[in-house]
Amino acid sequence: MLTLERVTKRFGGLTAVREVSLEVRAGDLLGIIGPNGAGKTTLFNVIAGYYRPDEGRVLFDGHDVTGRPAHAISRLGLTRTFQIVKPFGNLSVRDNVMIGALTRLAGTREARAEAERVIGLCGLGPHADARARALPLGLRKRLEVARALATHPKLLLLDEVMAGLNPTELGGMIDLVRRLHADGLTLIVIEHVMAAMMRLAQRIVMLHHGERIAEGTPREIASDRRVIDAYLGEEFVLADA
Numbered sequence: 090m091l092t093l094e095r096v097t098k099r100f101g102g103l104t105a106v107r108e109v110s111l112e113v114r115a116g117d118l119l120g121i122i123g124p125n126g127a128g129k130t131t132l133f134n135v136i137a138g139y140y141r142p143d144e145g146r147v148l149f150d151g152h153d154v155t156g157r158p159a160h161a162i163s164r165l166g167l168t169r170t171f172q173i174v175k176p177f178g179n180l181s182v183r184d185n186v187m188i189g190a191l192t193r194l195a196g197t198r199e200a201r202a203e204a205e206r207v208i209g210l211c212g213l214g215p216h217a218d219a220r221a222r223a224l225p226l227g228l229r230k231r232l233e234v235a236r237a238l239a240t241h242p243k244l245l246l247l248d249e250v251m252a253g254l255n256p257t258e259l260g261g262m263i264d265l266v267r268r269l270h271a272d273g274l275t276l277i278v279i280e281h282v283m284a285a286m287m288r289l290a291q292r293i294v295m296l297h298h299g300e301r302i303a304e305g306t307p308r309e310i311a312s313d314r315r316v317i318d319a320y321l322g323e324e325f326v327l328a329d330a
């Protein structure tokens with residue numbers, strides 16, 4: 090469904106992503122981990138069309154989408170969420186989700202119906218009339234997922250939608266992601282919450298200084314020396330043992 094061929098993205102002298110190749114098949118739930126500054130968000134920005142890569146190609150669903158703008162890629166069925174959630178604060182939850190739906194549906198009536206469906210799916214029903222800015226972080230992250238879902242993606246990129254959540258919110262978000270995956274959505278998930286990643290992902294890719302340094306099942310990744318040295322630390326290994 091998604092193929093990255095040696096994707097490189099530079100910011101001036103800094104190479105944020107270096108020759109990353111990746112294959113995501115329909116139905117996958119791929120995790121991406123790596124320390125702060127590893128290039129995870131930049132990789133999402135390249136995949137989703139917010140940045141044009143300096144080198145390499147991005148192929149999605151039979152199309153070469155390299156350098157195509159985000160709205161065009163979203164229309165093909167590839168949408169991302171933002172690490173720093175940015176809903177329209179003054180608008181209600183419902184209207185925020187409707188805006189996502191309107192990128193695909195022409196009629197407001199259809200878009201409203203689609204928004205209601207997605208709001209229900211994301212457990213935002215009781216908050217549909219609340220202003221986005223009044224929501225606590227856990228619900229704002231859900232709204233971010235809902236807005237992306239309303240564009241009807243085949244492949245959804247989630248950028249740290251679990252960061253900063255309390256244990257209850259975290260459990261709810263894990264359930265939601267699991268449900269979306271079970272319903273047939275293909276996902277790539279960037280997450281720092283390792284315990285969540287271990288429970289969710291089928292496969293995990295580790296980025297470090299912009300490079301892909303390891304890939305494997307959660308179990309393989311947790312015992313990979315390069316991953317432990319660069320990211321997890323001994324504490325994690327001991328805690329898991």
Ligand SMILES: Nc1ncnc2c1ncn2[C@@H]1O[C@H](COP(=O)(O)OP(=O)(O)O)[C@@H](O)[C@H]1O
Binds near residue numbers: 100105123127128132
């Ligand atoms: N728009 C930008 N302009 C310049 N440097 C950037 C920009 N976006 C990210 N970077 C740099 O690229 C590197 C990777 O950042 P990022 O992709 O955000 O990492 P991560 O999401 O893994 O924490 C960092 O060194 C960051 O400072």
Ligand SMILES: [Mg+2]
Binds near residue numbers: 129130131172
């Ligand atoms: Mg990031």
